[in-house]
Amino acid sequence: MSQQYVAAIDQGTTSSRCILFDRDGRIVSVDQREHRQIFPKPGWVEHDAQEIWTNVEAVVQESLQKSDITPDQIAAIGITNQRETTLLWDKETGKPVYNAIVWQDTRTDDIVRELGAEEGQDRFRARCGLPLATYFSGPKIRWLLDNVDGVRERAERGELLFGTMDTWLIWKLTGRHVTDVTNASRTMLMNLATLDWDTEILEAMGIPASLLPEIRSSSEVYGESTGYLAGTPVASALGDQHAALFGQTCFDPGDVKGTYGTGTFLVMNTGTEPVTSNNGLLTTLGYKIGDAPAVYALEGSIAVTGSLVQWLRDNLGLISTAPEIETLARTVEDNGGCYIVPAFSGLFAPHWDSDARGVIAGLTGYVTKGHIARAVLEASAWQTREVVDAMNADSQIDLTTLKVDGGMTADNLLMQILSDVLDAEVVRPMVAETTCLGAAYAAGLAVGYWPDIETLRANWHKAAEWNPKMEPEVRRREYHNWKKAVRRTLDWVEREDGE
């Protein structure tokens, strides 16, 4: 029987999913299972890697059976995953030595500060593209080596393996210990130029090289699956944001995708040379297809976008469901002079001020809840504008089109405001599941299910498009006011000397 589908496994922060795609890139079947979030202490977040593996096995099987599809109809398996989440396990028994430490976990705060000591958070930035921060895997490995009994000794004896979730799943599926360039680029341990582990950083962090997987491209056959899909090639791995870039067919330098969920992740394809950011963005891998040169990217993340709408719903009670923000915002013509900067736990790109705290500025007796709703939507748009400006400056390419995905793209007013403040076209593709689609595309390319990226481009269809309608004069004035509001958030938290 001909192989009709590609299976994409999306191992996310709250759940694992398997989506089957057909040759036109359409969704054929979906199955999903949530896993436990383990919070041993404030600021600590862990996942049970064994539970995740069991869930992945279940969703793969269920997604096929739901739609009466047999394992021999699957051409390839692709993997996309939550990035940076860190696991160590025993090479022989396959047993994790500790729960997976999730990307949001802040237990490495002290390690990160200690590593930065003299040179600060940019100590390794030129080599790995990232500032020292609690998210990334390197410091998390260091924590496990320092704090879990016997782990350092076992690691030094070469008995343990490290992996992010892609590596864990590929190892469970095929028995091979590999990762892809995009996932490796989030560990802080990979050298951006050589695409290999950086011995200097490994030494500085005290991490034995024997722990680390082999770094491969994002699209090639890593091995054949065992288990339910026995014999099927496992043929792609991409971190979630990188997979979304690929699924949005951002194949040309200057192409940008924005994923709008509780926070927002903007990624720009910058071509085959890494671009160092002077404006607070992260330099990262876009993807690497087989033997073709690696494609680099700039990433800017915004901590609070959709979660500001949730805050309006849960903490202020101004709306009863998130989509109602649009209804409320449409009761007024403009923001009435009101601006909200949601710096709830500081500001990310391009400001990077952890001492910033949120403000609602410009309040007068005239302002109604409609104006506040409007200011909430505008906050997502202006934060995007700041990141896009930084991307334009770093890459020397001006954005013309923003390709959007994620839950907030259902908000038509937000999409229009986004187009207005960016002075660029905003488009939403037909398949909203761009993350899974990207993993499926990369896997399908590796096994020849799709012949080339041009075919993928032809599969991409616009579901909707928004064009700028704002007068340049209004845009200038509003951006000026937004920046004024941002300035009022900076350095809000005052620390004692020496902190």
Added chain:
Amino acid sequence: MPGRIQSIERAAAILRLLASGARGLSLAEVSRSLELPKGTALGILRTLQHVGFVEQDPESGRYRLGGGMLSLGTRYLDGNELRTRALNWADTLASRSGESVRIGTLHKHQVLVVHHVFRPDSSRQTLDVGTLLPLHATALGKALMAFDPLAVPEEVASVETDSPVELTSFTRHTVATMAALEEQLTGIRDSGWGWEAEELVDGEVSIAAPIRDRRGVTVGAIGVRGAVERLRGDDGKPDMEQVSYVRDAARAISRELGVTPY
């Protein structure tokens, strides 16, 4: 302060009476129970029927509470929320059908387009969310009228009596009389989906099915629109494959809103 209005008190009593019984009540039962003259009871019942609070069973002639009553007092479904819940299914419908997709809700006496997905080709298209369409000349509107007693064309709503009304014509195919429209609606209630051919725009066909919430109340309709050559077969009937895609999408969204599949 003005005094109480007797006919409103009587209308309330009739609604309470209808709400108390599971089966419908005849005119005679209503007038006997409330000790009202038959003529008075009939006048009130007809008025309540006109505003959608009462329905009359076409066969037995008995009266019962209407859909308009059921949707009172419960929060109406926000159009933006409907779009959010329907997003993935509308994309799937556009992708399967190869046509543009719209979701409409009732707004006064018209269809308000709350969601629009482009036809999946490279042609230039503009988003028409927020547009108002006539109820009687679109499949979305017909699907709404068939299942939502409050959905009545402008032309009918603005007339006080039962005198004949003329529906606005957009093409020479537009349904012109209430009688003809009622016949179409009966067919839609029967089959669960509706369509129109060139009633709004020459050369275009639309097909739609109702979206229901967990109470069974029709909250909107979803449908495809496209060229008559693609959506209508040689037999003059709509392409049944397209109909099945539309109905699948409507069912999936209704399930999303809490309707149980049986």
